[in-house]
Amino acid sequence: MPPDTRSRIVFAAMELFWEKGYSSTSVADLLKRADVNAGSLYHFFPGKQDVLIAVLEAYRDGIGPMLLEPAWRGIGDPIEKVFALLARYRKLIVQTECTYGCPVGSVALELHEPDPVVRELLAANFRGWIDAIRDCLVQAGPRLPLGLDRTALAEFVLTTMEGGVMQARTFRDVTSFDRSVAQLRAYFERLERDAASESRPERPRATAARKTKPRGRR
Amino acid sequence: MPPDTRSRIVFAAMELFWEKGYSSTSVADLLKRADVNAGSLYHFFPGKQDVLIAVLEAYRDGIGPMLLEPAWRGIGDPIEKVFALLARYRKLIVQTECTYGCPVGSVALELHEPDPVVRELLAANFRGWIDAIRDCLVQAGPRLPLGLDRTALAEFVLTTMEGGVMQARTFRDVTSFDRSVAQLRAYFERLERDAASESRPERPRATAARKTKPRGRR
DNA sequence: TAGTCTCTTGAACGATCGTTCAAGTAACAT
């Protein structure tokens, strides 16, 4: 059974917005790629922007099944999951010969005064990504310092991914991405090391466990 | 003495490309902002893209005097310089009510198949930024671990800035940026701590100084 | 004064933009 017209339009839009960006993709481009006439598109969507909205909704709903699940297949360790996801993006960068741009991030930077609906969807996409990473970090439990803000670190992982992708594309070189991920890995190693020495507090060093202010109970 | 026509065009383009992006800025927008006629623009520039090139050249040449120097005024500590620069961007984010986007990064993500000249200029802008940070990190000398790749860490700082700016804009909230910078600061603190315990090697812990492979000479 | 050069004027061009809509087709209900 062939996909229906609406789905074909959304699918074509996902491809094109990712390849050329939103504003550089014309409705004519969309029509040609989806093999559809203008009237059909405007039967399902009030306008071009509503196609973008559908695309962002599809991305938002696809984060789990389309992105995280394949990236995490066979990986149990929650911290390795974080880096497996980054490895997934690395693969995309390589596959596209360093022209990959996060489809959400690109639109986020491209639209300077986005419609509130679009902006909320961009935020929802980022939130979904961050929440998934945060869950990993929470799952890592005492392997990370007690006082560490898991959400903040998850945001930092997204920051690293987006910033790394941008540099890889600008320099047309994955090593920019690799080096940023390596720095993030080094940070994680130090966090884990700190958490380890935190759990068995052998000789509390002067400034060692500053942020881990003594908890009220326990 | 009023600025000449060419300068007015470049200046207007810097404003507009930053406000609305390159492709969303029409030549008509440029003409109006610069108060110039089409013929004048096309007398100085073969086309719209060449205005972008002039803008990127101006940015590239302005990194020192326009960005670093004011950000570092009165700051001697090389590591504080790094965070002073990030604080500078924070100020821009706040001033623009979280609509700020790095003008270089935005164009880098916006142009999907950029002209080689444009791409090289984008890379040159990033390189200038990274080199300035790397100089700080080199200047920090033994306060950072010996074996640490200064260039990689400088790239990571840029990654943090670009990723943080993107999130701040998407969420319309500086705290996304702040939290990423805080994570970077936490990383730096741990690097400094490691470097400190590296210089006076009291009881080398099992896995402590792995990357610092013994240097051949010295 | 005439000639040359640099820069400005602004109407106009063809292409492409997002969008509209009257007409038509096919499936289903009555």
Place this chain on the structure above:
DNA sequence: ATGTTACTTGAACGATCGTTCAAGAGACTA
């Protein structure tokens, strides 16, 4: 059979896109 609904067709619209260019203005040289 007839009306209703859901969808498709594709020509056409006005607006805007980046760009062109013949004509002119002003300053300097010969």
